[in-house]
Amino acid sequence: MPELPEVETIKNELEPRVVGRVINGVTLFWGGIVRQPTANEFLSRIRGRRILGLARRGKYLIFNLDGDEALIVHLKMTGSLLLKPDSSEAGKFTRAIIHLGGGTELYFRDPRKFGVMWLTEDVSSVVNELGPEPLVADFTPEVLAQRLKNRSAPIKALLCDQSVIAGIGNMYADEALFTAKIHPLRSGKSLSCDEVERLHSAIQKVLWAAIGNKGASVDSYIRPGGELGTAHYEFQVAHRLGGELCPLCGSPIERIPVRNRGTYFCPGCQPIKA
Numbered sequence: 001m002p003e004l005p006e007v008e009t010i011k012n013e014l015e016p017r018v019v020g021r022v023i024n025g026v027t028l029f030w031g032g033i034v035r036q037p038t039a040n041e042f043l044s045r046i047r048g049r050r051i052l053g054l055a056r057r058g059k060y061l062i063f064n065l066d067g068d069e070a071l072i073v074h075l076k077m078t079g080s081l082l083l084k085p086d087s088s089e090a091g092k093f094t095r096a097i098i099h100l101g102g103g104t105e106l107y108f109r110d111p112r113k114f115g116v117m118w119l120t121e122d123v124s125s126v127v128n129e130l131g132p133e134p135l136v137a138d139f140t141p142e143v144l145a146q147r148l149k150n151r152s153a154p155i156k157a158l159l160c161d162q163s164v165i166a167g168i169g170n171m172y173a174d175e176a177l178f179t180a181k182i183h184p185l186r187s188g189k190s191l192s193c194d195e196v197e198r199l200h201s202a203i204q205k206v207l208w209a210a211i212g213n214k215g216a217s218v219d220s221y222i223r224p225g226g227e228l229g230t231a232h233y234e235f236q237v238a239h240r241l242g243g244e245l246c247p248l249c250g251s252p253i254e255r256i257p258v259r260n261r262g263t264y265f266c267p268g269c270q271p272i273k274a
């Protein structure tokens with residue numbers, strides 16, 4: 001699933017290609033991709049809108065449009081936004097095409113069909129459940145400590161909980177916990193001040209590094225121009241397979257389920273007791 005670094009990369013790479021352009025229309029191949037309003041209203045209201053700017057909140061990509069409207073996209077498990085793929089055919093996984101002025105076309109491709117679009121005048125009504133953004137200046141170790149206080153859930157689950165902190169998913173939670181040397185099953189409230197500080201700096205470090213590498217193409221993630229991201233080449237534990245050894249201590253990396261999410265960690269570097 002695309003996480004914060006992947007959505008940020010998509011935003012950065014689409015920005016120069018779409019901002020300022022008018023949406024001439026949208027072709028929907030599968031109406032279920034529109035969550036709000038109805039598909040017909042979506043098609044009529046979006047036509048003629050100019051894209052004023054792009055933004056990201058958590059894993060949501062927001063196209064700010066004129067007329068105080070916003071097109072919000074969530075790629076979920078397997079969605080991607082592609083600028084006019086080489087083959088001019090839509091392909092069977094293309095769920096929508098956004099036709100922009102100047103001949104630019106944006107394909108919403110999504111094999112698993114979990115991806116969603118909203119057209120709304122009230123962005124907060126879609127994204128209001130989200131916790132703080134981890135890469136903004138006012139996300140301090142104190143803010144993270146506050147979010148984890150009194151929480152008995154495993155820290156891995158808390159990091160993936162979008163209402164606790166926005167944008168982190170399975171891959172970057174595993175990488176941040178490894179970097180901070182914290183076992184994924186530790187409860188949020190059990191972390192010491194020192195551990196919360198380490199985790200805070202680890203979160204920012206792994207997310208910034210992944211943005212620098214244009215995201216991780218481990219599953220279906222692909223950049224708008226069709227290129228892959230390379231962030232996964234730097235993963236220390238995430239998506240490692242059985243038998244692979246920890247790059248720091250040489251212990252075999254383990255995979256355990258945490259709230260049904262496959263979780264990779266190093267039992268040597270991330271002991272269960274601090």
Ligand SMILES: [Zn+2]
Nearest residue numbers: 246249266269
């Ligand atoms: Zn290790």
